[in-house]
Amino acid sequence: MNDINRMLEERRKVARLGGGEARIEAQHARGKLTARERIDLLLDPDSFEEIDMFVEHDCHEFGMEERKIPGDGVVTGWGTVNGRPIYVYAKDFTVFGGSLSRAHSRKINKVQDMALRNGTPIIGILDAGGARIQEGVDALGGYAEVFQRNTLASGVIPQITMIMGPCAGGDVYSPAITDFVFMIRNTSYMFVTGPDVVKTVTNEEVTAEELGGAKVHTTRSSVADGAFDNDVEALTQLRRLIDFLPLSNRTGVPERPTFDVRDRVEPSLDTLVPENANMPYDMGELVLKMVDEGDFFEIQPDFAKNIIVGFGRMEGRTVGFVANQPMVLAGVLDSDASRKAARFVRFCDCFDIPIVTLVDVPGFLPGTAQEYGGLIKHGAKLLFAYAEATVPKITVITRKAYGGAYDVMASKHLRGDVNYAWPTAEIAVMGAKGAVEIIFRNALGDDEEIERRTKEYEEKFLNPFVAAERGYIDEVIQPHNTRRRVARALALLRSKKLENPWKKHDNIPL
């Protein structure tokens, strides 16, 4: 028995060393942590239970049978984050460069299956060199097994991927299916084909960072939902995000004690919307002044900044916020903003997270670039996402809600549960100037008449009353009371029950 225990200790020691001291040092020299170090920081101290520590590959080609390292390049298991359970797998770059073999993928599949069965989130930490070429088609199959499970788990348990090193080829598709992807600046990149292949095929010369670094994916492609300066900061912030998320679509949102009062009054919000209708203001301030303790986790903060999405809490319970940002492009809806918000709304709806929508939108962005880029289809994604969502939906119109964009932004007509407007709200088909130029086309050139008509239009339509008279707005609320009113509405809507017609699944305009 003692021998077994001694052997066990011995084998554990070997496994924990992964690819060995030299490779660990090399990993550190690149400014990266090892798989086990990352898991240490992600999970509560001493809470990690490793699974399949001794699994080895079964490849017999190219001399691989001589080269076996226990764990086979991925560390899997479960533990807790602030006491709540999660599953985790972390690619070990020190072992065969983290490359994926059949055994490696089976380890991942095992924790994926367990996470799905137990209704527990799963975190993937990627730092990998793609498929293990020696295994050929087994590696390809292994990838697909991961993708299949990612897909089935989508909408059942939160899945998050951390890109903490290179990530190419087959490795990039699993992240793309998961709910959130985060990257590390300067030490991580992801692409389908690397710079060498790009050069061969298209003659483009591009660095890995330019092709698929954190900046590209958080500002241009929107493949990633955020970027952090280093591994330690990223894992600290990941813990913060996990605190907001439900364990699965069966648990509802987590609730924790808050020190913030639900009826906190914010007089400064009464002057948030400037007197001059052409001046922008920071919608982020409203979000921060509404949420508990000013704590807001923004998703995709660097992409399509004309819309803000992210998680906050009201009375200790998670709420998803979607807010037009007048500071950027006047808060207009374009293709990027629509896609960004649509995916976020759908995430919230999957996991019973109520959605608070803050509206100041002048419309959809006109122009050939947008139309050719499929604005109709992308805009429809957001429309679809809001329309199908059955979670509590609360909308506050702070200023403009013009045209089709009014409809889209969680309007009453899309089953908004509680629709509020500030006194500064203007719910109309368009702004005064544009409307007058259409309605009084014949008067064009008569500046006096146009001005008179513009004023008339402004008085008649650029206020919350027209919509309120029709019941499209439930009530006009004072800005300083926004937190209290929304918190009350959310409390009321905890018992909301709404189901869509049975279907195999919907057909969102992808």
Added chain:
Amino acid sequence: MFKKILIANRGEIACRVIRTAREMGIKTVAVYSDADARAQHVKDADEAVHIGGAPASESYLVIDKILDAIRQTGAEAVHPGYGFLSENKAFAEALEKEGVAFIGPPPGAIEAMGDKITSKKLAAEAGVSTVPGHMGLIADADEAVKIANEIGYPVMIKASAGGGGKGMRIAFNDDDAREGFQSSKNEAAASFGDDRIFIEKFVTQPRHIEIQVLGDKHGNLIYLGERECSIQRRNQKVIEEAPSPFLDEATRAAMGAQAVALAQAVDYCSAGTVEFIVDGDRNFYFLEMNTRLQVEHPVTELITGLDLVEQMIRIADGEVLGLQQEDVELKGWAIESRIYAEDPYRGFLPSTGRLSRYRPPEETVRDGITIRNDTGVYEGGEISLFYDPMIAKLVTHGDDRNVAIDAMAAALDDFRIDGIRHNIDFLTTIMHHARFRSGALTTAFIDEEFPEGFSGAEISDALGQQLAAIACFMQTKLTARAAQTDQILNGHAFHAPDELIVQFEDRVFETVSAPNGVRVDGKLINLESSWKPGDLFFYGYVNGNPTSVSVDMLAEGFRLTGGGAGIDVAVRSRRAQELTAFMPEKSDGASDKTLLCPMPGVLISVNVTAGQSVKVGEALAVVEAMKMENILRAEKDATVTKVLVTQGDKLAVDDIILEFE
């Protein structure tokens, strides 16, 4: 007594005057420009009249518009505050003609004191000590050199109509004098349209000390002690105090007597200030007389117990002064800090915008200490680029200078302003500065003590340990709460480790929560606080001392601001701290050498030119898109090499607007 007065001003001084008027039972009328429709003084007043566009030249400086407002509201008197029309003879005369009382001195006094040369002549005639110098006009550079030699170097060459340092040169020898004369003359002609120049002795170790005078319309004139305003930056007063730590009783009496003599010479009434420059040997020389209420009048109010605004109103109404010189008693010590919307960390670059948070310390009179905050803004209000960048005047009063300074330092630590940059850290640093506390001041204090600019107060080891203890305390609270969700693994509650490593800059502290505080590097720091997640301030007792530190959340810890320093403190588990050692140095990332247009729109303006160096946050250009003006700001300090667009250009996304070096 007047039933209704109009305040021809804005901001804190308008609010200040309204406060006293209300206490006296007098109704008030505010005037406001487009930019001030939501301003505090408009809310405070009983009535408010809109008087025009945002630039002062279209509103607060237009006499006719003020007169219209008077007629419209039936105001019987006007308080001009300071600045704007307060020292405008034509305004005082216009009011006289209108039959409305001017709460200030007679027009003759305003005119006499308005010109530097005239006022100096008058002062000399009244027996007031003036800086040795030449009063007459100077014909050419040769005459300038001759006069400079008569006075004795160093000398100051000044524009007669000058102010704010313009048209001013110091000469240490003949060459300096020759050159200085010409450049002063040119500058004066360009800036003031008046190239008259005079020369005077350049005073060494100069202090700015001024005497407050008060007179009624019946010939009674007294002085209310002095104020020292030596802490200045570019001739702009920053910190004022009363009394001066430098004057003895004899000097004070002599200065007071001369100030009263000068006031008498011009038939002065109302509140006025005679400014002197005082050298290291307590020789004092007349500088100028301000025929209005001064910004820094609160320090005099706090040591005399008088309400100067009330006095001014009573005097304007014809009342006889209620006190005589022998009734004036100076009690305790008062300090005033001017809180400006400027960033001391970046060369005092002005800052404008919305005050997303504005939490001044509570105004109290407690345990012999008075805390007073004169302000014209509120949370959610705006610091506009059209006017003075002053946010507030924080004033403290105590039994002696140290008490007042300590109270000021504590009150500044209690002041929170977000949304714009401000100079609170700089002011706090001065309060803790040994030379300031010793009272060894000169008007060059800031230049001498901060030659490289300001980068935050030094943090002593003891303070560092206390901040580490506070950080550990707060992090422990946060972690404990995070572990209290309703979805924790059943029966397996998570307990956060008591040990945390706190780091700022390259200082590392090992901290452990203890029952009555935090052990920092093995030493117990006693700590009591009711701080809870979300609080903007950590208030509490650290080793028994009341402490207030402003708190912001960061990705891995907190930003703590207090005692004149703002530091980013990382709080990590021991494991995270060990692993942080492997993390690469943070690169600033913003290496882009161009300013790109972020949206399709029309270029409204470019605010910089080629060759100009810009600071992070500075406005570079304004682009109008979707009918919104969007200000594009510098993402880092840089030098502009090229401007590629001109006003009115239609821009597409990613069009290059500027190139940087």
